[in-house]
Every structure is written in C-alpha cells, then in structure tokens.
Amino acid sequence: MALELDTIPALSAAVVSERLGARLGGRVAFSSAPRERDVTARLERADDLLEAVRELSGGLGMGLATVVATDERREREGDFKVRYVFEPARPTGEPLADLFVSVVVSAAATRPEVPSLTPLLPEADWHEREMRDLFGIEPIGHPDPRTLVLHDGWPAGLYPLRKDFDARMQPERLPAPEFPHVVVEGEGVFEIPVGPIHAGIIEPGHFRFSSVGETVLHLDARLFFTHRGLEKRVEGLTPRDAFFIAERLCGACSVSHALAFAEAVEQIAGVTAPPRARFLRVVALELERLYNHVGDIGNICAGASYHAGTSAGMRLKETLQRENEQLTGNRFLRGFVVPGGVYHDGAARAAAIDRVARETGDRLTELMLALERNPSVVDRLDDTGILTPEEARDLGVTGVAARASGIDRDARRDHPHAAFGGPGAVVPRVSTDAAGDVHARVTVRAAEAAESVRLLRQLVASLPPGPLCAPLPDVLPAWRTGVAVVESPRGASIHWLRTDGAGRVDRYHVRSASYANWPAVPVAALRAIVPDFPLVNKSFELCYACTDR
Amino acid sequence: MLRTLIQSLRDGVVTTRYPDAPAEVPERFRGAPEPEVGRPFGALPTASVCPTGAITAGEGAAYTIDLGRCIFCGRCADEPSDGAIRIGREFELSARRREDLLVRIGRDADGRVTELAPEPADTAALGERVAERIHRTLGRSLHLRHLDAGSCNACDWELVALLAPHYDVRRLGIDFVASPRHADGVIVTGSVTRNLEPAVRRTFEAVPEPRVVIAVGACGCSGGIAPASYASAGGVDQILPVDVYVPGCPPRPEAILFGILLAVGRIEAKRRPAPAR
Ligand code: SF4
Numbered sequence: 121m122a123l124e125l126d127t128i129p130a131l132s133a134a135v136v137s138e139r140l141g142a143r144l145g146g147r148v149a150f151s152s153a154p155r156e157r158d159v160t161a162r163l164e165r166a167d168d169l170l171e172a173v174r175e176l177s178g179g180l181g182m183g184l185a186t187v188v189a190t191d192e193r194r195e196r197e198g199d200f201k202v203r204y205v206f207e208p209a210r211p212t213g214e215p216l217a218d219l220f221v222s223v224v225v226s227a228a229a230t231r232p233e234v235p236s237l238t239p240l241l242p243e244a245d246w247h248e249r250e251m252r253d254l255f256g257i258e259p260i261g262h263p264d265p266r267t268l269v270l271h272d273g274w275p276a277g278l279y280p281l282r283k284d285f286d287a288r289m290q291p292e293r294l295p296a297p298e299f300p301h302v303v304v305e306g307e308g309v310f311e312i313p314v315g316p317i318h319a320g321i322i323e324p325g326h327f328r329f330s331s332v333g334e335t336v337l338h339l340d341a342r343l344f345f346t347h348r349g350l351e352k353r354v355e356g357l358t359p360r361d362a363f364f365i366a367e368r369l370c371g372a373c374s375v376s377h378a379l380a381f382a383e384a385v386e387q388i389a390g391v392t393a394p395p396r397a398r399f400l401r402v403v404a405l406e407l408e409r410l411y412n413h414v415g416d417i418g419n420i421c422a423g424a425s426y427h428a429g430t431s432a433g434m435r436l437k438e439t440l441q442r443e444n445e446q447l448t449g450n451r452f453l454r455g456f457v458v459p460g461g462v463y464h465d466g467a468a469r470a471a472a473i474d475r476v477a478r479e480t481g482d483r484l485t486e487l488m489l490a491l492e493r494n495p496s497v498v499d500r501l502d503d504t505g506i507l508t509p510e511e512a513r514d515l516g517v518t519g520v521a522a523r524a525s526g527i528d529r530d531a532r533r534d535h536p537h538a539a540f541g542g543p544g545a546v547v548p549r550v551s552t553d554a555a556g557d558v559h560a561r562v563t564v565r566a567a568e569a570a571e572s573v574r575l576l577r578q579l580v581a582s583l584p585p586g587p588l589c590a591p592l593p594d595v596l597p598a599w600r601t602g603v604a605v606v607e608s609p610r611g612a613s614i615h616w617l618r619t620d621g622a623g624r625v626d627r628y629h630v631r632s633a634s635y636a637n638w639p640a641v642p643v644a645a646l647r648a649i650v651p652d653f654p655l656v657n658k659s660f661e662l663c664y665a666c667t668d669r
Numbered sequence: 670m671l672r673t674l675i676q677s678l679r680d681g682v683v684t685t686r687y688p689d690a691p692a693e694v695p696e697r698f699r700g701a702p703e704p705e706v707g708r709p710f711g712a713l714p715t716a717s718v719c720p721t722g723a724i725t726a727g728e729g730a731a732y733t734i735d736l737g738r739c740i741f742c743g744r745c746a747d748e749p750s751d752g753a754i755r756i757g758r759e760f761e762l763s764a765r766r767r768e769d770l771l772v773r774i775g776r777d778a779d780g781r782v783t784e785l786a787p788e789p790a791d792t793a794a795l796g797e798r799v800a801e802r803i804h805r806t807l808g809r810s811l812h813l814r815h816l817d818a819g820s821c822n823a824c825d826w827e828l829v830a831l832l833a834p835h836y837d838v839r840r841l842g843i844d845f846v847a848s849p850r851h852a853d854g855v856i857v858t859g860s861v862t863r864n865l866e867p868a869v870r871r872t873f874e875a876v877p878e879p880r881v882v883i884a885v886g887a888c889g890c891s892g893g894i895a896p897a898s899y900a901s902a903g904g905v906d907q908i909l910p911v912d913v914y915v916p917g918c919p920p921r922p923e924a925i926l927f928g929i930l931l932a933v934g935r936i937e938a939k940r941r942p943a944p945a946r
Binding site for chain 2: 364431
C-alpha cells in the first residue's frame with residue numbers, strides 16, 4: 121500500500137481510463153461524461169465492481185462522492201443502473217483535479233442486485249441502504265440489513281423511487297416490531313434513548329447511547345425522520361419548477377443547494393452564467409457561510425455553557441441575516457441565485473455588505489479571544505469528540521469536519537464553481553487543523569469565517585460589469601446529465617441531475633455535506649462523555665433536512 | 670467578566686419594539702402577492718407559473734392565490750402580466766382559518782381585476798374559542814413546545830431567532846419549553862412526514878388541555894414544497910387541529926410572533942372572515 125501511495129500519478133481522465141482498463145482486462149467501456157473532462161466507465165459485469173473500486177480508491181487515491189441509482193426499466197436496456205461517482209480525495213496541498221469518475225453497473229429488472237462496497241469502503245454504507253430502501257436494489261454482502269430511509273410500518277416490496285410507484289400513494293402503516301437499535305449489553309451498561317423530538321428547537325433524529333456511567337460505549341443514530349420524498353417530488357417537473365424545491369432542501373444552506381442545482385441545469389443546457397453573476401453568487405455563498413459559521417460558534421458556546429458567547433453569536437448572525445434580506449428579499453438569501461445567473465444586483469448593497477462583513481470580522485475576533493482566554497470553556501473543547509484523520513478519510517467526511525481533522529480539501533478550490541474558477545478566479549485560503557477535536561472545529565470555523573469576511577470585502581469592491589443572467593432554453597436537452605458540487609457551510613454538497621426525453625427531471629439526487637458527515641458523529645461521540653454530546657454534535661453542526669430529503 | 674460587561678454596554682439594547690412599533694421591511698422584501706385592481710383580468714398569469722400550485726384559475730372570474738401554499742418566490746409577478754399581480758410588503762398574514770389565506774380575485778363588468786372580500790364566517794371559529802379559553806386560563810403568557818415535523822429548518826431557525834437578543838420573545842411572556850407537559854400548545858414546522866407522524870401525535874397528546882396548535886410556514890400550512898405523498902401528510906392540519914396558520918417561506922421572525930400573539934388572543938388577524946350576514 122505504501123508503495124502505491126507514493127506512486128499516485130497526477131489524476132486525469134486519460135490516466136484513470138488507462139489504469140481501470142488494464143485492471144479490468146478491458147471489460148469496460150469509457151465515455152467522457154457527464155462533463156467533457158470526466159470519465160464514465162461502464163462495466164460489462166457487475167462482478168468487476170470491487171476490482172474497479174480497489175483501483176480507484178487504493179491505487180488512484182479517489183474517494184466515493186455519491187451513489188446514484190436509476191430505474192431504467194422503461195428505457196432501452198430495461199434494467200436498473202447504479203453509478204458510483206468517485207473524485208480525487210488524497211490531499212496534496214495543491215488544488216485536486218476537478219474530475220468525476222462514474223463507475224456504472226447494471227442490475228437486472230427482476231431481482232436487482234449489485235455487490236456491496238461497504239466492507240471495502242465504509243463511506244458507501246448509507247448510500248447502499250438508501251438504494252435498497254428506495255429502489256429495492258440489494259447490495260449483496262452489506263453488513264447492515266436494517267432499513268434507513270423508510271421507517272417502521274412501511275410495506276415490504278414497495279419502492280418509492282421506482283418509476284412505477286405513484287408518489288401520491290400513502291400506504292397504510294403496518295404493525296411493526298421495535299427498530300433493532302445496535303446497543304451494548306452487559307453489567308452496568310445503560311441505554312439512553314434521545315429523540316426524535318429533542319428538548320430544544322432542533323431538527324429530529326433518534327440517538328441511542330449505550331453508556332457506563334458517563335462514558336459512551338456506543339452511539340446508534342437513526343435519521344431520516346424528515347424524509348419528505350423530495351427527489352421523487354421533482355421527477356417530471358421542469359427544471360425551472362424543480363429549482364424552487366432544490367433551493368428549499370435545507371434552510372441554512374439555501375444558496376448552496378440553489379447554486380448546485382442551477383449549475384447542474386446550466387451544464388445540461390450548455391450555458392455559462394455571466395461573470396458578474398458568478399461573482400455575485402460567491403457573495404451570496406460567502407454570506408451564507410459567514411452567517412452560519414458565526415451562529416454555529418455561538419451554539420458551540422451554548423454547548424459549553426458560555427452564554428455571553430451564545431448571545432454574541434446570535435447577535436452577529438441576526439445582523440447578517442438582516443443584510444441577507446436587504447440584498448435578496450429573504451433572510452436565507454432565497455430568490456437570489458437563479459438558473460442562468462442571479463436575480464438581483466449587488467451594487468446598491470456593496471457598501472453595506474462591506475461594513476457588515478468588517479464589523480462581523482471584528483466582533484468574531486473579540487469573541488474568539490474571549491473564548492480562548494476562558495479556561496472553563498477551553499477545557500470543555502480540548503480533546504473532546506476527536507475524529508482522527510484516518511477516520512475522517514475512511515468515512516469520506518467533508519467540510520469543516522474534514523479540515524479540522526487535517527484533511528486539506530475544499531470544493532471551492534478542488535471543484536471550482538461560480539467565480540472560484542475561470543478568469544479572475546476568487547481564491548479562498550483553506551484552513552486546517554490536525555487535532556480533530558471540538559476545539560479544532562471551532563478554530564477552523566473561525567478561520568473560515570474570517571476568510572469569508574476577506575472574500576466578501578474583496579468581492580464587493582471588484583464586481584465585474586455585465587449582465588446578471590444568461591438566457592436558458594425553454595426546454596432543456598433530453599437525456600442529459602449534469603453534476604455540480606458546491607462547498608456549502610457544512611462542506612461539499614453534490615447534485616446529480618438527469619433530464620428525461622421531454623427535457624424534464626428524470627432523476628435528481630443530492631448528497632449533501634451533512635449526509636457525508638453524519639456517520640462521523642457517533643465515532644467522535646466515543647471520545648466524549650454523555651453530557652458533552654450536545655457539544656460534539658454542535659461542533660459538527662449537521663442538518664437533517666438535506667440529509668433526509 | 671468585566672470585558673464581557675463592557676462589551677454588552679457598548680452594544681446597548683438591540684431588541685425590537687415589535688409589535689408595539691411596526692416592523693420595517695427592506696425594499697426587496699417579498700411579502701404576499703397582491704392583485705393590482707383595475708388591470709385587465711385576462712392579463713393574470715396562468716396557474717402553471719406557480720411552482721407550488723398556489724394559484725388556481727377556474728372558469729370565468731374565479732382566480733385565487735393561496736397564501737398557505739405560496740413560497741413567496743415572486744415568480745407570478747415576474748411573468749408578463751401587465752402588472753396584474755405585484756409582490757406586496759405585507760407579512761402579518763397569520764389567520765385562524767385556512768380559507769382566510771385565500772386571496773380572492775374577481776373580474777368586474779369591464780373585465781378588470783377586483784379584489785373580493787374573504788369568505789364570510791359560518792360559525793365562530795373554533796380557534797377563537799380555544800384562544801379565549803387559553804386567555805382565560807393562562808392570562809397573556811404562552812409556552813409552546815416546538816415540533817419539527819419535517820421542515821427544511823429555515824422556519825426552525827426563525828423560531829430560534831425569536832429567542833435571540835433582537836427579538837427576545839420572553840419579554841412578551843412567550844417561551845419555547847422542553848417538555849410538552851409544560852406547554853400550552855405546539856408550534857409545528859414542516860409538512861408532517863410519514864416518519865414523524867407518530868411522534869407528532871404523541872407529543873401533541875402529551876400537552877394538557879386547553880392547547881393551541883400553530884402551523885408555521887408553507888409546509889406547515891399546506892404541505893408547501895412537500896404536498897401529500899408517500900413521505901408527507903401534506904400539512905399540519907392533516908394530523909392535528911390547527912388554530913393559527915402562519916404563511917411564509919420561511920415567515921420572518923415578526924411574522925411568527927404575530928401568529929403566536931394571534932393564537933393567544935392578544936392581537937387581531939388582518940386576514941379574517943367578513944362578519945356573517
Ligand atoms: S409568489 Fe407565491 S403565488 Fe406567486 S408564483 Fe411564487 S409561490 Fe406562487
């Protein structure tokens with residue numbers, strides 16, 4: 121393995137095709153899709169999947185970005201398809217190649233099965249369980265037989281994302297045994313159930329702790345309580361209508377999701393947003409990052425019982441959300457990014473944004489100083505909820521959570537979107553910390569917030585001239601796929617969109633940053649005591665809405 | 670400690686005076702879509718422009734915009750419609766009855782847009798009676814248990830904002846409590862997902878009577894972006910008896926506060942039935 125590590129070639133489509141082709145003895149067909157620069161590798165035999173993945177994840181150092189299943193039983197090949205999308209994942213300190221490698225396998229229309237990747241790649245776990253629940257595609261060899269998305273009482277043999285399932289159907293809730301939580305048994309071991317309804321104003325999820333005294337032995341997290349069926353909901357809609365739903369996958373990351381969807385649509389249409397729009401999109405994106413980060417730092421203070429910090433964080437966040445509303449008409453910046461460009465100009469708000477960014481930066485510096493000077497706070501943050509770099513890598517963690525465990529990745533640099541690529545590209549400084557504890561996640565968040573302040577001030581002072589929006593065709597091209605990644609406040613969110621024969625949405629799949637990061641929370645919780653769990657949880661600050669969809 | 674104190678003194682009081690003083694909304698704020706009276710009726714946009722199906726254009730003179738379904742995207746006013754619809758600035762939209770959220774647009778003899786009065790009340794709305802009982806039992810204070818029944822979290826964050834220094838709803842005797850057993854009612858965000866329905870019912874049942882139910886946001890009012898489906902009940906009133914509906918996507922904090930004050934009978938709805946004849 122060490123030898124392979126040292127000999128990773130610079131990744132490109134050509135290198136990947138050559139290595140994969142050689143490894144699979146030619147039983148693979150390549151095409152340049154979804155984007156011209158990408159690779160789609162169609163395997164002749166699903167049995168070759170593990171071999172292909174060993175090459176990608178081992179030899180080539182790539183990580184699993186997302187898994188997209190489609191029901192193509194009514195199409196030419198009459199089967200199900202599963203696409204395993206990989207991306208460069210081994211940090212080099214340099215920008216990583218902006219490349220997606222999709223390995224495509226076919227699963228039979230009757231009794232669809234594919235080999236499970238989870239024993240090899242832990243990050244595949246949820247993707248495969250989700251595919252089993254929603255499509256009835258069985259990942260053979262998956263270690264966990266439990267359902268993920270569909271909860272108790274869902275009738276067996278009904279798969280909502282299959283094309284012949286009517287979305288309006290509301291199947292009767294069947295009597296069901298209690299969900300088999302994974303718990304530790306033994307003398308003195310307690311089980312602590314928490315949720316799905318929590319004590320505060322937070323989203324719903326169920327946590328089952330097994331503990332001895334205050335020590336956490338195991339944490340089983342059950343999510344998908346807020347599964348709204350949104351991927352099914354948009355099927356058959358025009359991308360223009362579907363956009364409003366994409367923008368509402370998650371409140372706190374509205375811009376990120378709107379932008380990722382818009383870029384996927386633009387890719388399909390072959391349209392590029394004008395320069396001014398691309399820069400204004402970054403303004404919105406950094407405002408979103410900033411208001412989230414300052415609010416999150418405040419909430420971590422709440423977890424550490426430092427109330428002056430909580431209140432300061434809330435105040436800063438509110439000030440920013442008021443500016444959001446001035447700029448876009450909505451406190452969550454909704455209605456600003458639109459497919460093709462942006463809706464409003466930013467010139468009239470440039471001075472105000474500059475001022476609010478500067479003040480936020482100053483206040484945040486004060487807050488961080490006060491926090492670092494307060495030993496009772498620092499003591500709570502240090503060494504609490506450690507996620508090691510190896511764990512972060514194996515679980516495919518993204519965003520602040522990854523960077524605070526020493527993983528130097530940021531989609532703004534590695535998959536440049538909006539004005540992070542192209543002429544006059546905006547270059548963000550990426551901050552990392554190797555400690556992997558709550559303290560590291562706070563520090564990285566604060567550094568990123570400061571960087572957002574710098575970027576915002578630079579951006580509003582140098583917006584390029586020109587139109588705000590490029591025209592999109594009324595009907596999008598048929599049977600095209602777009603894939604877009606945006607670095608949201610919580611990390612990389614990946615949107616995969618395919619049009620049908622009428623240019624409407626055939627399949628839309630979102631792997632949000634929170635989806636990638638949730639499996640890390642129970643791991644980090646093992647390095648904390650039960651009363652510190654809220655603190656650990658807040659240091660990751662994950663959403664449920666965009667995870668559950 | 671001293672430093673913290675000095676900083677607080679420097680910041681001064683940031684709390685709004687709403688509802689005693691009106692809230693100011695920014696120029697670009699998107700409130701309720703409104704008909705422009707006097708414009709040609711035929712210029713109204715077709716129902717299909719609305720991404721959530723909030724617009725119904727029936728036969729002849731019936732044209733309604735359902736504020737309970739509206740996600741305030743502004744698209745109906747953007748379509749070429751000869752200015753027949755504009756995006757207004759009104760955000761105090763909470764109502765006791767679902768039908769009070771319908772903007773009813775009519776057509777006069779000259780084929781021009783008119784705004785019709787809301788549906789008249791049949792009987793005294795149940796919500797009002799509950800509000801009266803709550804008012805009698807609890808005085809002016811209201812403690813609510815929040816229930817996220819499958820929101821996108823935007824409405825939830827606005828509830829959190831109500832506790833922040835800028836709004837500080839506790840100054841008005843309103844608070845969000847940890848246990849339903851300590852609550853006078855529930856404030857529900859989201860369309861009620863299939864996976865949350867049992868928890869939603871059980872939480873509600875744990876609230877002692879009399880109890881109010883406030884549905885917040887487009888999803889809470891009508892299902893919003895998640896209408897009835899395999900995964901969603903399509904709105905809080907499909908599961909619980911709703912006393913007050915708070916439209917918005919999300920409603921801004923003052924809009925939610927308006928709805929809460931309405932639920933406890935401390936304020937009158939702007940959207941309410943015409944008196945029964
Ligand atoms: S503003 Fe409301 S009514 Fe108008 S199109 Fe948007 S959601 Fe529909």
